[in-house]
Amino acid sequence: MSALLCTVRDCHEPLARNEHGLACPRGHSFDIARSGYVNLLQPNDRRSKKPGDTAAAVAARRRLHDRGVTASLLEAIGALAGIDRDDVVLDVGCGDGYYLGTIALKSGCEAHGIDISVPAIDAAARRYPDCKWVVGNADRFLPYADKTFSRVLSITARMNVSEIRRVLRDDGRLLVAIPAPDDLVELRGAGRDRVPRTLAEFGTAFTLIEQRRASTAADLDQDAVHDVLLSIYRPRSIEKVTLARVTFSLDLLLFAPR
Template identity: 35%
Template sequence: MSYLCPLCHAPLAPQERSFVCPQGHQFDKAKEGYVNLLPVQHKRSKDPGDSSEMMVARRAFLDAGHYQPLRDAICQILEQAAPSSLLDIGCGEGYYTAGFAQIIAQQEGTTWGLDVAKVAIRYAAKRYSQVQFCVASSHRLPFNDQSLDAVVRIFAPCKAQELARVVKPGGIVITATPGPRHLMQLKGLIYDNVVLHSAESESLAGFIAEQTQQISWPMTLRGNEAVALLQMTPFAWRARPEVWQALTAETAFHCETDFIVRVWRRETSA
């Protein structure tokens, strides 16, 4: 399986250092091994997605193992499903993707990681050579119809129609979203009135909801870890200087995690 051209949607043929479609559109591989399939006309800004600062913070926080229970829970689902091809949408710097790739390797399959942020994909491809990474829009997935056994989507947007298009009949989509009390204590430092996340399930047309589990655990973070957590979340944009200062001085910041993991099964044709 290869990519689709983001301009004409024809298959891209891999060459030594590039991908080329029959129409002559060419996309070169970066030195880190990834390919950029996000044409300028599909961008909403000059550098879409997370910043380099957010990537550095996320890598430090995730490398410390604070979200490992979430990765382990999804890996357990994948162990049971045993897919041979997987796409991680919104893969960021690749922490989760690398864990999933270990499962897919057991089936001698391929793991793909996709993110709109070029800086994130550069970080990911430089560390995790066992994964095929690309810069692309999650709303225009550069993959053939019914070509993937599994898709994982952690906090990442993607149109249900696109998921239904690329996932094989009987294949799965795994989503992870914030549970009601996710990062309550961090939000309490920023907002006067903390609103719980909605626990209502989204609807994915073409899929059947098969499994739901809520995963939560407490974290105790040092100052630099608490700052990294804030830096990697959207809350960073609203945090006042005194919030950053208070977190930096923390020796034991207590914060809850709360995730809802769902498994969706692609409907099979009658």
Template identity: 45%
Template sequence: MPSLQSLRSLTTFSAMPSLLCPVRTCAAPLTLEGAAWRCPQGHSFDLARSGYANLLQPQDRKSKQPGDPKEAVLARRRYLEAGHGDFLRTALLAAFDGLALPPRPAVLDVGCGEGYFLGHLAQEREIEGTGIDLSAPAVDLAARRWHGLSWFVVNADRALPFASESFDLALSLTARRNPPELHRLLRPAGRLLVTVPGEDDLIELRTAVQGEGLRRDRVGAVLDELAPFFALEARRSLRQGARLDAAPLRDLLASTYRGARSKERGRVEALTVLEVSFHLELLILRKLPPPGGGGLPDPGPGGEVWPSGGVLRYSP
């Protein structure tokens, strides 16, 4: 049974009519009945005790437990709650205040993780917030920590279970981007905030882990990826240095270099302190009219949008 805290958030869920059934070929509207989301075709998705709903379908899973494991999620929460994400949180708040958004805008955080950034935004500004992530442990943690927001386990690489033009603002801070879907979900005056690691981001940690710290400019590739659907309005370079001791270094490694080899992991675990550079490029983009003046492919939750923008439709 859902907890009392999650039941208190049902009014927020009930006010979100844009949620669609993720079952193949369905895409009917979902409504909250009791402690479950249900569609007219009889598909049902129960709320977890913490208040989130898992909308993953079999085709959304590439492993038994997709997304970040619980250990990585907890490490990232410890790291962020220690204040190491404050510089980005402050920059996001400033960017939000500079946007001409309607009162109480609908905000979608794609790849929300444990909900740190969306949760703090909702704490400081009036928004209707929705967070999605592939990791059930991350979304569970978000729902437990940040009440009054909507949280769903979803594979953001596929068509997202929301009606077109449901959101005023989308955040893509750590997740892979699906430009056609982000474009579809945003309203005509919608905005997209994206963060891209800068050339110097974590270069000291990368050198310690990999033995070298390659500097790469990723912004151009990201803008090319988004170009058919979004136009760059502003770009802000965010830089900060920090002196990290052993505990936050281990948490940063666990949440950043999960594929590190034991030898590479040992290099960092041997460190007692490290001066680390943070460098992020914050991109503020506006939604463009549909390419070619026509409508975009809209597969709904019954289809999959590929990064190229093509659509794979499932057969009934």
């Protein structure tokens, strides 16, 4: 299991386990939470006191995953990423850990998830204790050594191109999932096509090797529609919805390093 790196300013030394938690050779130390995750977030890494998804958004997204509405998206992500037990996988902006945790259980891979939200990582660590979970700002420094991972996933999440390239092996693969234009179309209308911009962003360091769209539709009751709105940060009360057919749709881009 590869070591985490210290996130204090420009330290970046490897962290080793001691009786209190994790510490680097310069004496910077980090606690391990009761649920097993490590919080590597530095005070200057956050814009607010509680950055990232709120506990309410995390719980709503988990209920949606647990209702099975995203099961076919998970299937498509797993198939395209082609992960097996020899892989070392990082999920950047992993949320409650549904995608990474399930893929790890199925494949037996070594799995690492990072997210800036404490409630998200706590939920992930409680449900998937065999994976490694870190609270950190993925837009800054990814606290892993160069070329650690054979697969990196970014599922409707962070796009730190240079850091992802640094931690990915030269023969590794990066899977980026972005909301497709028809994602949640019934609730928010058609969105823009984000593929061209994403290709341009990653094109500096990666070559696209495959592109697929994964879509599914689910009949959701009022509570579930409410959860969708919470999970996309648009909480509002919904009346009169008894059953609504809602589309979930992702554009999946598989990249190889240049």
